[in-house]
Amino acid sequence: MRNMRYLEHVATLILDKEACIGCSLCTVVCPHQVFQIRDGKAVIVDLDSCMECGACVNNCPVYALKVTPGVG
Amino acid sequence: MLQKYSSSDGLQHIKSEGVAILSSMQGVSQVNFNSDICLSNSLSQDCSSPNNLKKNSSFTKYEKPGYFISHFVERFIDTEVGQIPVVSSKLTFKDRLQTLGARSGITRNNYKVVPGLYAIGMPDENSEVLVTSNFKLTFDILRTALQSDLKADLIVNSSIKSSDSNKNSNKFEKINAWILVLDTLGVNVWCAAGKGTFSTKELVNRVKLCCLEKVVKHRRLILPQLSATGIRAKDVKKECGFSVIYGPIRALDIPSFIVNGRKIVDPDMRQITFNFRERLILTPIELTVGFKAFVFTAAALMFISLINSGLFSLQNGIKAELINTLDRGFISILFLLVGSLSGAVITPALLPFLPFKEFAAKGIIVGAIFSFLALFISPASSLSISAMLALSLFGTAVSSWFAMNFTGATPFTSPSGVEKEMRRFIPIQAGAAFLSLVLWIYSAF
Structure with a gap:
């Protein structure tokens, strides 16, 4: 998958660092390993590989994630 | 028990x-x-x-x-x-x-x-x-x-x-x-x-x-x-x-x-993952889904080929002109087929090896190459430059469209990205198709 990447700077994923409790569920559900847990908090490490599937948004227990996909 | x-x-x-x-x-x-x-x-x-x-x-x-x-x-x-x-x-x-x-x-x-x-x-x-x-x-x-x-x-x-x-x-x-x-x-x-x-x-x-x-x-x-x-x-x-x-x-x-x-x-x-096998297994469905559009377009191409100087004046007799119309119809359908296969099968198969990130652009490359090749294998020797240009433009536009369609089948394209790509490439595809149509009709006279 590393050799297949789509357009850059378009993903609308936003992480509210303050709200994050570091439960790591986003790292589990993300099919593109967009997140990593660093110092007890989630960090977006690869925003451009985000495909806006919404798995992390749906499962985040504290609603710290947001995505507003286009109509593609 | x-x-x-x-x-x-x-x-x-x-x-x-x-x-x-x-x-x-x-x-x-x-x-x-x-x-x-x-x-x-x-x-x-x-x-x-x-x-x-x-x-x-x-x-x-x-x-x-x-x-x-x-x-x-x-x-x-x-x-x-x-x-x-x-x-x-x-x-x-x-x-x-x-x-x-x-x-x-x-x-x-x-x-x-x-x-x-x-x-x-x-x-x-x-x-x-x-x-x-x-x-x-x-x-x-x-x-x-x-x-x-x-x-x-x-x-x-x-x-x-x-x-x-x-x-x-x-x-x-x-x-x-x-x-x-x-x-x-x-x-x-x-x-x-x-x-x-x-x-x-x-x-x-x-x-x-x-x-x-x-x-x-x-x-x-x-x-x-x-x-x-x-x-x-x-x-x-x-x-x-x-x-x-x-x-x-x-x-x-x-x-x-x-x-x-x-x-x-x-x-x-x-x-x-989205390996070669995983990409290829999706291509038949791309073709089947596109089949209706294919038949419709093929019918339209046959109709467009009726626009032909000879058929109106019948200078060579109706039979000869009808054959000419059919020839032009079939050759345009051939390029529709080449464009469809380029965009819906070859582009997905070669996806990671093609330049550009936009699928529509990848489709343009594959479509242009195969349309060009098709000019040689088709009975196109009798075609004028404008007809050849029209056909390759058409094949390329079709390929680009099918390739863009494939964004919906991949596991890594974001809707925001696809929207951006569509805004950019649909006008290009439509423009190419229109130019191709003008050239094709022009080539008939």
Whole structure:
């Protein structure tokens, strides 16, 4: 998958660092390993590989994630 | 128990196998085989006990008037909530034929299994519950994957390693599990999750409807990772008491996941792939979906080819001019075909090797190359420069359009990105098609 990447700077994923409790569920559900847990908090490490599937948004227990996909 | 399985029928061989497994299995006595309290799966009537059946009846006690037993069901096990069908882990010729039908798009939109609870192997009240969609292709992949060869190096659980003293590198791991099939309208897990049919609500309802709490002692469900798009794990726990564990993406990794104590041992199991085979297997459906548009466009091309100086003046006689029209029609359809195959088959196959990130741009490259090549193999020697230009422009535009369409089939394109790509490339494609049309008509005079 590393050799297949789509357009850059378009993903609308936003992480509210303050709200994050570091439960790591986003790292589990993300099919593109967009997140990593660093110092007890989630960090977006690869925003451009985000495909806006919404798995992390749906499962985040504290609603710290947001995505507003286009109509593609 | 033996008595229940010993009724004479066509499935006798399989059933006696089942008895052997049953009697050798630990903890089976904990499952109540006698009472049919709970409902939806239960169709058995108390008055038709095996003793009342004619000994040489060709029907099993599981067959009911008005019902068909699915061909992938090997036998049934009786539980507190009724008879649960045990599915085969092997595909039959019929399954494979149906797979072809679905992959080619002929039967894809109505290829479902009945939602509800199934079993694979000989599960008991401690066995895992695997949740899946009711798309038959998905169901087939799951039931065959559960008895796949499990690489020994993926087993980190030491107790399992030591119990198997023979160090075979391809351990045959037979998983006994319950399979909870959700009603996703015959759509695969990921797409159903995205469209909201593989949802928290459907999962909670199905768990309750199947009385899952009476089938298993534990309170956990293993869900495919990709279903997370439609599920909120926290709410599932709140609404039905079962906690959601997200398993691997691929069904093939489930045995490893279960054997290793419901842990992902290889990070790749959480990473989606889109290799050559995975891309190519999607291409027939691209063509089938595009078929209607293809026929319509082909008809339009034939019509456009009527616009022809000769046909109006009939200077060479009507027969010659009609042949000319047909020739022009067929050659334009040939380029429609070249463009379609370039965009819907060749571009997806070569996806990572083509320059540019936009699929439409990749399609332009492939379409232009193959249209150019087609000019040489087609009977195009008699064509004017403008006609040749028109045809290659047309093939390229078609290819670009089909390639752009493929963004909807990949597992890595974001909707925001696709929107941006469409805004940019649809005008280009439309412009090229229009220019091609003008050139084509011009070339006829």
